Amino acid sequence: MRKVASVAAVVAVIGLCAWIFQCMNGLQVTGMRDQSSWGLYITNFMFFVGLSAGGLIISSAPKVFKLKGFGNISKVAVLTSIVCTILAICFVVVDLGSPWNIWHLFVYGHFTSPLMWDLCVLTLYLVLSIVYLVMLRREDDAAGVSSKLRGMSIAAFLVAILVHSVTAWIFSLNVSRAFWNTSLMAPWFVASALVSGTALVLVVVVALRRAGKLRLEDENVQKMAFILGVFVAVDLFFLFCDVLTGAYGGAGDAYDAIIMVLAGPVAPFFWAEVILGVVCLVIAFKPRLRASANLCVVASICAILGVFCKRAQIIEDGFGNVNLTYPGVETGPAVHGADGAWQGIGSALAYWPTGLECLVVLGIIALGVAVFCFVYPKIGQDR
Amino acid sequence: MKLAAATAGTCAAAGVCQPQLKALAVDFSDKAETSDEKVFTTICRSNCFQGCKLDAHVRDGIVRKMTPSPYPEEDYTGCCLRGLTIHQRTYSPTRLKYPMKRVGDRGSDQWERITWDEALDEIAEKFTEYRKQYGDGAVAVEAASGNQGTVNAAKGVLTRFCNALKLTKIAGCYDMAYGYGTNRVVGGGPYGNASEIAGVKDAKTILIWGANPTNSSPQNWRFIEQAHEAGVRLVNIDPMYTGTAAKCDEWIPITAGTDVYLAMALVNYVVSNNLIDEDFARTRTTAPFLLSKQSGKILRSEEANAQITAATAKAPARNVPAYVWDEDAETYGSSDTVANPALEGTYSVDGEECTTVLTALKEAFAPYTLEEAADKTGVPVETIKEIADIYVNQGPVFLYTVFAIDHYQNAHLFGQAVAILHALTGNIGVPGTSLSGFWFWAGNFNGAGITTVGTSAAYGKLPQCALAETLDTGMTAGKEYPIKALLVACSNPLSNFAEQNLWFDTILPKLDYLVTMDTEFTDTARYSDLVLPVATWLEVDDVRVNFCNPFVVINEKAIDPLYESKPDAEIFALIAERMGYGEDVPNKDAKEWIKTFMTSDKLAADGIDYDRLVKEKAIRAIGTPDKPFVFSEKSFATTSGRAELYAESITPRVDYGQDYKEAAAKEHFPYARDAHEASAANNLHATYPLVLTTGHYRWRTHTQWFNNPTLRELDPEPIIYIGRDDARARGIKSDDEVTVFNDRGSFTLKAVVSDAVPSGYVNMPKGWQRNQFIKGSYQEVSSTSVDCLAVNFTFFDALVDVRKGE
Amino acid sequence: MQYALAIDTKRCIGCNTCAVACKIENNLPDTMWWNRVLTVGGDHTDTPQGSFPHLSMSYITLSCQHCKNPACTKVCPVGATYKDSETGIVMQDYKKCIGCRYCMAACPYNGVRNFNWREPEYTFDFSQGSEDVPSLVKGTVSKCILCNHRVKKGLEPACVAACPERARTFGDIDDPNSAISKLLASRSNYQLLDEKGTNPSVRFLS
Numbered sequence A: 001m002r003k004v005a006s007v008a009a010v011v012a013v014i015g016l017c018a019w020i021f022q023c024m025n026g027l028q029v030t031g032m033r034d035q036s037s038w039g040l041y042i043t044n045f046m047f048f049v050g051l052s053a054g055g056l057i058i059s060s061a062p063k064v065f066k067l068k069g070f071g072n073i074s075k076v077a078v079l080t081s082i083v084c085t086i087l088a089i090c091f092v093v094v095d096l097g098s099p100w101n102i103w104h105l106f107v108y109g110h111f112t113s114p115l116m117w118d119l120c121v122l123t124l125y126l127v128l129s130i131v132y133l134v135m136l137r138r139e140d141d142a143a144g145v146s147s148k149l150r151g152m153s154i155a156a157f158l159v160a161i162l163v164h165s166v167t168a169w170i171f172s173l174n175v176s177r178a179f180w181n182t183s184l185m186a187p188w189f190v191a192s193a194l195v196s197g198t199a200l201v202l203v204v205v206v207a208l209r210r211a212g213k214l215r216l217e218d219e220n221v222q223k224m225a226f227i228l229g230v231f232v233a234v235d236l237f238f239l240f241c242d243v244l245t246g247a248y249g250g251a252g253d254a255y256d257a258i259i260m261v262l263a264g265p266v267a268p269f270f271w272a273e274v275i276l277g278v279v280c281l282v283i284a285f286k287p288r289l290r291a292s293a294n295l296c297v298v299a300s301i302c303a304i305l306g307v308f309c310k311r312a313q314i315i316e317d318g319f320g321n322v323n324l325t326y327p328g329v330e331t332g333p334a335v336h337g338a339d340g341a342w343q344g345i346g347s348a349l350a351y352w353p354t355g356l357e358c359l360v361v362l363g364i365i366a367l368g369v370a371v372f373c374f375v376y377p378k379i380g381q382d383r
Numbered sequence B: 001m002k003l004a005a006a007t008a009g010t011c012a013a014a015g016v017c018q019p020q021l022k023a024l025a026v027d028f029s030d031k032a033e034t035s036d037e038k039v040f041t042t043i044c045r046s047n048c049f050q051g052c053k054l055d056a057h058v059r060d061g062i063v064r065k066m067t068p069s070p071y072p073e074e075d076y077t078g079c080c081l082r083g084l085t086i087h088q089r090t091y092s093p094t095r096l097k098y099p100m101k102r103v104g105d106r107g108s109d110q111w112e113r114i115t116w117d118e119a120l121d122e123i124a125e126k127f128t129e130y131r132k133q134y135g136d137g138a139v140a141v142e143a144a145s146g147n148q149g150t151v152n153a154a155k156g157v158l159t160r161f162c163n164a165l166k167l168t169k170i171a172g173c174y175d176m177a178y179g180y181g182t183n184r185v186v187g188g189g190p191y192g193n194a195s196e197i198a199g200v201k202d203a204k205t206i207l208i209w210g211a212n213p214t215n216s217s218p219q220n221w222r223f224i225e226q227a228h229e230a231g232v233r234l235v236n237i238d239p240m241y242t243g244t245a246a247k248c249d250e251w252i253p254i255t256a257g258t259d260v261y262l263a264m265a266l267v268n269y270v271v272s273n274n275l276i277d278e279d280f281a282r283t284r285t286t287a288p289f290l291l292s293k294q295s296g297k298i299l300r301s302e303e304a305n306a307q308i309t310a311a312t313a314k315a316p317a318r319n320v321p322a323y324v325w326d327e328d329a330e331t332y333g334s335s336d337t338v339a340n341p342a343l344e345g346t347y348s349v350d351g352e353e354c355t356t357v358l359t360a361l362k363e364a365f366a367p368y369t370l371e372e373a374a375d376k377t378g379v380p381v382e383t384i385k386e387i388a389d390i391y392v393n394q395g396p397v398f399l400y401t402v403f404a405i406d407h408y409q410n411a412h413l414f415g416q417a418v419a420i421l422h423a424l425t426g427n428i429g430v431p432g433t434s435l436s437g438f439w440f441w442a443g444n445f446n447g448a449g450i451t452t453v454g455t456s457a458a459y460g461k462l463p464q465c466a467l468a469e470t471l472d473t474g475m476t477a478g479k480e481y482p483i484k485a486l487l488v489a490c491s492n493p494l495s496n497f498a499e500q501n502l503w504f505d506t507i508l509p510k511l512d513y514l515v516t517m518d519t520e521f522t523d524t525a526r527y528s529d530l531v532l533p534v535a536t537w538l539e540v541d542d543v544r545v546n547f548c549n550p551f552v553v554i555n556e557k558a559i560d561p562l563y564e565s566k567p568d569a570e571i572f573a574l575i576a577e578r579m580g581y582g583e584d585v586p587n588k589d590a591k592e593w594i595k596t597f598m599t600s601d602k603l604a605a606d607g608i609d610y611d612r613l614v615k616e617k618a619i620r621a622i623g624t625p626d627k628p629f630v631f632s633e634k635s636f637a638t639t640s641g642r643a644e645l646y647a648e649s650i651t652p653r654v655d656y657g658q659d660y661k662e663a664a665a666k667e668h669f670p671y672a673r674d675a676h677e678a679s680a681a682n683n684l685h686a687t688y689p690l691v692l693t694t695g696h697y698r699w700r701t702h703t704q705w706f707n708n709p710t711l712r713e714l715d716p717e718p719i720i721y722i723g724r725d726d727a728r729a730r731g732i733k734s735d736d737e738v739t740v741f742n743d744r745g746s747f748t749l750k751a752v753v754s755d756a757v758p759s760g761y762v763n764m765p766k767g768w769q770r771n772q773f774i775k776g777s778y779q780e781v782s783s784t785s786v787d788c789l790a791v792n793f794t795f796f797d798a799l800v801d802v803r804k805g806e
Numbered sequence C: 001m002q003y004a005l006a007i008d009t010k011r012c013i014g015c016n017t018c019a020v021a022c023k024i025e026n027n028l029p030d031t032m033w034w035n036r037v038l039t040v041g042g043d044h045t046d047t048p049q050g051s052f053p054h055l056s057m058s059y060i061t062l063s064c065q066h067c068k069n070p071a072c073t074k075v076c077p078v079g080a081t082y083k084d085s086e087t088g089i090v091m092q093d094y095k096k097c098i099g100c101r102y103c104m105a106a107c108p109y110n111g112v113r114n115f116n117w118r119e120p121e122y123t124f125d126f127s128q129g130s131e132d133v134p135s136l137v138k139g140t141v142s143k144c145i146l147c148n149h150r151v152k153k154g155l156e157p158a159c160v161a162a163c164p165e166r167a168r169t170f171g172d173i174d175d176p177n178s179a180i181s182k183l184l185a186s187r188s189n190y191q192l193l194d195e196k197g198t199n200p201s202v203r204f205l206s
């Protein structure tokens, strides 16, 4: 674990350097431009909020609904949530063009902005999760679930749902992009959060078990895999609703948006999401397959990648789905130097990340891994 | 069949549109906007004809911006994107800063900075040597349209320099065929065939025929659109769909290079159906003049003939009467006395058989049927009849043609025919009429005061189009004529002359010495031996008599010349001084030259002088705001003072020894013939099936602004528009690299598939320099073949093919 | 009061003079355009729609629409983009902006908000245009502010004064007696993407 932590720390430092480079040179070093003003960072922000919310939900849900849990995973799950929340915040920070002005958020906070709501909810959520983790740690010594802990888990559960809904609202409240502007987005985000969060926890706990750092019965792994399958099914159901709603009209903005999703330049992301989801479903729902912890990990990875594809697709299609397609001069610097690889509206992906962005993202993820490795030994095992 | 309706539609409720014209008046301010800002009046001097008055805003000695500067009449105020970036040309990062001498091969872009003294000494020494050894004319000067000011322009001290030293001043071949053709009918020289643009409001129909004013004359367009809003009908004849076509009430696609067939058929239709304006024809044209069948001469009295013989170029014969048939007296009489001359008929005058000009004309035009015209032009018979109806019933017709048709080898015949059409239908010499959208007005200014040095004169009979041949043979007009050196100013001939490879194959190898005076490394500068940095428009004092608007405008020097640049006038004076002609070409302050220019009796009579100009900055010097200038309202600048339907004597525009007699004999009346190359009838068409037009687009004026950074952001690289069918047949998609080629050369650039372009054509905005192409230049494929009488470059009269890739 | 622009698409010839006037007046860095000319026609600039000879083509110019119900101001977490209550101009505060670009994602009119993706770069080593325009700042958003600096002084916006076709009219659309209100009353006109509910103050006369 220490080895993993130190490698991760090194990558994190590289990422930090990349970010400093970005701060010095401006966001021109990214693949983002005026027509696609968000990219990999915000994709990851959404993605990590989801991971974090999902983790907390599966850890707290059994307590909230007084169900049997998934065994020895509560604290791991909460810890992953906390780490993912921190990372999500990091992704917002690295996305800022003027991070040195970040304090303006506190001084000039403008509360009509869903981004402001999200930051508040995220902060609250982070604090709650930490308190929750501390309480879980304390409760190790006591017997049963105290009412205080249960109260806490209810609070954490609700905020977790809220946090992902607000993140969805950042997008869905915009009239600007037909593709985003749907009320389905909030519940769908929660569903996806459950998918990716559960999957991440599953991967983490299996890994920890293999490293000998966690005791966990196969039965719990299978249970988690099964519930993952349920979440994926819900997620796919939402996806189907979305496609059907758009496509049924046969014309108009929503229809165009769906056609773009199905057949546009971003279609590979969509189809990857569908295929990965189906693979996950098959593994999760076939008892024979589910019996293999390895296959469960495969299913989880599929689920995580699927959700990531969805997140990337939200960004790409959102920005690719421009309202005014009339040709004219493009404003802003070319993406890749003078020969401007950016292809123009509709002809290709609105956005593609640069190596530097990937470095920063890797750095942040590595930071998460390092923090996890550092903190994990301190939280103790569940009873 | 209806005319193809353009989508813009008419401004049906003219009443609704009209009142806004004034309500929309913009408050133009030429006041300094902050306390430490100084504003200088200047004028754009690019040859886009528009003559925009501009304010140069100077802070801390730097011109920060250009803004449109108000004319005394608001309607004339305006400018375009190029005018707004004039100061960027002054501060251009690639500007020519110092005299540069070539050190590598020509065109290899290797230069050494030298001092002005070294540069001027070298020029003086070489020029002196060539003149001594080969004659004065061995030094040639090429100056074209780069600067439309006065003192520092081609028509200023440069001409004085050429005259004083008797150099060869190369004769321009741009935009002269159409006017050469109309000149046969209405006189006025190559450009004296148009009315003030403000007169479009008096028209009933504006016929935009072979022009794209939304791109090439945006200030004129303002007047056209205002007239349109007030209910004037806009009709456009153009092979392609343009921004102009999009705005017109009707757009009539035509096969390129066939306009003369249309004009001929219209005349025939009008005369054979007796639709002419008889009163006008009788009193203001030579229709009733008696024409001898034997001699092909107009019959006149002895005195009248003597008047003509005595005429000189400086004092031409005007308003000379001729014999007409007096219908009441049943005998001939002089046109200035006979009240009721016969318009048609065959008569005998003292035994000489003759007909009226109109009768002869009818016969000459008779073969030009609507059906043949429809076949040639692709314009349906019904549509041609509708155009005829415009001329007959929906005048005044303001013919807005510029120089697209001029760029084909049958252009002068079109000019002649269309002028006859206007004359016969009375659409000329009355308010609301014009024969061109390009209104050139030289005025009463004392240009000669700048250019003349006694009787000493430059040799002006070497046309641009014959430069290569003359250099090659060392002969002109059958005489030995070696040219050793070429000095270029206000021109970019390597880029703008046709058939660019002639430069590489003939001109450059035969030229000992090429000197270019410019502000940027143009194509010509790049291949020169010596390049001199000239001051830009903002760094000199000058004056411009506008085309296309009735003002004379001062150009105040806003800043001192940057780097080591010098004004053209000073450079010529310095060279002259070193060659011993200092007195003839003195190094005077530009203001002195302007004073000279502004001093003439006629100007004085109009109350116009230098001091007034300095105070008012812009003075209307012709027409009035209420009554815009109408060309030939009183009489035509022809021998008869009438519109001459029959061209009695045909001489070439420039006589440089070419064989023209046979051609001349055929053109007393115009006739229709195919374009030289750009025609389906040409054998080359099988190999090269596409006509290449090189349009004048908003992104540049010719080659000027070619590397302006702001405009290049909007229009970064050369593109060629190709129609959908031709593109598909060649596997070409938008953004593909394509090569355009014919036997003369080729070039490679990006293609854009455009439905505006019909099959059989490709079109590209002109003005790019060689190093901006992937390969070659559009000018490689054009041809220097010219009509022997019009002697004018025919840039669009060229066939090419296009293939994908290099 | 709501300052506004009316753009006459019948008069507009797509000449780009307004775009260049805007760029120079506001000393915009290389590659940045607050006001752009778009072709309403085919897939490329200056190409028509339809098939020869049944074609159509026109132009619109696109800059911030100074919406009455702006999507951008609501989402800004720090109020760096705001609607000036006096003039109705949607303003930009470069000092406040944190560069989150949420406003760009929220604005339906793509390309009217321009982020400074780098330290503003200029071909020319002196500032152009008006002296009183604030300098652009790396990492913040900028856009058309209806030439607030000129309007304050009673001047027309630069793009309006420069348009050779008098296709642009500036004024207060809340004042029924203003020239622009009268013009709008007398001519059919439309708002871009009115279905988005942003209620733009820029109107296109058709």
Ligand SMILES: Nc1nc2c(c(=O)[nH]1)N[C@H]1C(S)=C(S)[C@@H](COP(=O)(O)OP(=O)(O)OC[C@H]3O[C@@H](n4cnc5c(=O)[nH]c(N)nc54)[C@H](O)[C@@H]3O)O[C@H]1N2
Pocket (backbone or CB within 6 Å): B047, B144, B145, B146, B147, B152, B153, B174, B175, B403, B407, B488, B489, B490, B491, B492, B493, B495, B496, B497, B498, B517, B518, B519, B520, B522, B534, B535, B536, B537, B568, B694, B695, B696, B701, B702, B703, B704, B766, B778, B779, B782, B795, B796
């Ligand atoms: N293929 C093709 N070729 C064409 C045409 C076409 O349609 N197709 N059009 C033709 C026509 S119509 C014309 S009129 C010609 C125009 O041809 P040119 O008259 O050569 O026009 P410009 O390219 O404007 O070049 C003038 C040069 O003068 C320089 N200049 C400007 N001001 C000054 C000054 O004050 N002093 C000096 N010394 N130099 C100055 C400019 O920098 C520029 O390099 O091109 C012709 N060439």
Ligand SMILES: Nc1nc2c(c(=O)[nH]1)N[C@H]1C(S)=C(S)[C@@H](COP(=O)(O)OP(=O)(O)OC[C@H]3O[C@@H](n4cnc5c(=O)[nH]c(N)nc54)[C@H](O)[C@@H]3O)O[C@H]1N2
Pocket (backbone or CB within 6 Å): B047, B048, B049, B145, B175, B209, B210, B211, B212, B213, B215, B216, B217, B237, B238, B239, B240, B242, B254, B255, B256, B257, B258, B259, B401, B402, B403, B404, B405, B408, B693, B694, B695, B696, B697, B698, B699, B700, B701, B702, B703, B796
């Ligand atoms: N922005 C800008 N303005 C300019 C100039 C410039 O370089 N840039 N140059 C100036 C100069 S010197 C000139 S000469 C003028 C030229 O001004 P214009 O003559 O208006 O311009 P062009 O683009 O040459 O051609 C005009 C139209 O003629 C059409 N055309 C081509 N062939 C034919 C034909 O055979 N018959 C008919 N009926 N139409 C045909 C073309 O499709 C085009 O739409 O522009 C002046 N104004």
Ligand code: SF4
Pocket (backbone or CB within 6 Å): B044, B045, B046, B048, B049, B050, B051, B052, B078, B079, B080, B081, B082, B083, B084, B218, B219, B701
């Ligand atoms: S290029 Fe022509 S239209 Fe533009 S400013 Fe100069 S004169 Fe006016």
Ligand code: SF4
Pocket (backbone or CB within 6 Å): C007, C011, C012, C013, C014, C015, C016, C017, C018, C019, C037, C059, C061, C162, C163, C164, C165, C166, C167, C168
């Ligand atoms: S300046 Fe006027 S005519 Fe030209 S593009 Fe702008 S609005 Fe249209």
Ligand code: SF4
Pocket (backbone or CB within 6 Å): C063, C064, C065, C066, C067, C070, C071, C072, C073, C090, C106, C107, C108, C109, C112, C113, C143, C198
């Ligand atoms: S156009 Fe966009 S940036 Fe401008 S006010 Fe409207 S929403 Fe805001």
Ligand code: SF4
Pocket (backbone or CB within 6 Å): C075, C076, C077, C078, C079, C080, C081, C096, C097, C098, C099, C100, C101, C102, C103, C104, C140, C141
């Ligand atoms: S980029 Fe600036 S102006 Fe836009 S929403 Fe963020 S803080 Fe506000």
Ligand code: SF4
Pocket (backbone or CB within 6 Å): C021, C022, C023, C025, C026, C034, C035, C063, C143, C144, C145, C146, C147, C148, C157, C158, C159, C160
């Ligand atoms: S109003 Fe000013 S800032 Fe806005 S587009 Fe026009 S010139 Fe640019």
Ligand SMILES: [Mo]
Pocket (backbone or CB within 6 Å): B174, B175, B403
């Ligand atoms: Mo020309």
